[in-house]
Amino acid sequence: RRDGDLARDGRHVSVAATVIVAREIAVSALREWAAQRGARDRVKVGAAGKLKTATQFAAILALLGRPTRAALALLWLAAALTCLSGGLLLRQAAPLFAATADGDGVGDNPRATTTTPVPSVAAPPRDGDRGAL
Numbered sequence: 836r837r838d839g840d841l842a843r844d845g846r847h848v849s850v851a852a853t854v855i856v857a858r859e860i861a862v863s864a865l866r867e868w869a870a871q872r873g874a875r876d877r878v879k880v881g882a883a884g885k886l887k888t889a890t891q892f893a894a895i896l897a898l899l900g901r902p903t904r905a906a907l908a909l910l911w912l913a914a915a916l917t918c919l920s921g922g923l924l925l926r927q928a929a930p931l932f933a934a935t936a937d938g939d940g941v942g943d944n945p946r947a948t949t950t951t952p953v954p955s956v957a958a959p960p961r962d963g964d965r966g967a968l
Contacts, residue, residue: 847907848898851914855891858921865928872935878928883920890916 862878869878890913897906 848910851910854914855917858917862921862924865924869928869931872931874931877931878924881920881923883916883923887913887916887920 866875866878869875890909894906894910894913897903897909900906
């Protein structure tokens with residue numbers, strides 16, 4: 836196949852892009868879930884995630900030019916790094932999953948709490964305040 840034939844075959848790009856987008860959604864959900872448990876620091880961005888992002892940007896730039904076999908290979912490398920960094924984040928979050936399965940729901944962060952937050956009440960006006968006009 837010639838490079839132009841590969842560029843027209845969107846299946847290569849679609850599958851890799853689907854892997855990348857699915858991981859991004861899953862990691863966003865994982866980070867939000869960890870933050871709700873007071874353990875956001877458990878799923879920090881690491882070196883693998885930064886390398887993944889740089890590779891994704893390079894692949895996008897290469898594909899925006901004249902898509903070649905090398906550009907597609909770079910995209911697949913980005914997809915592989917996406918899976919690797921996602922797996923590393925899941926491994927970092929494993930203690931949170933175990934703590935949730937044990938029933939405490941807060942991971943291992945001693946500052947986290949399972950109590951329901953109390954809604955805030957507006958402060959009374961200070962002297963001289965006339966309120967909103």
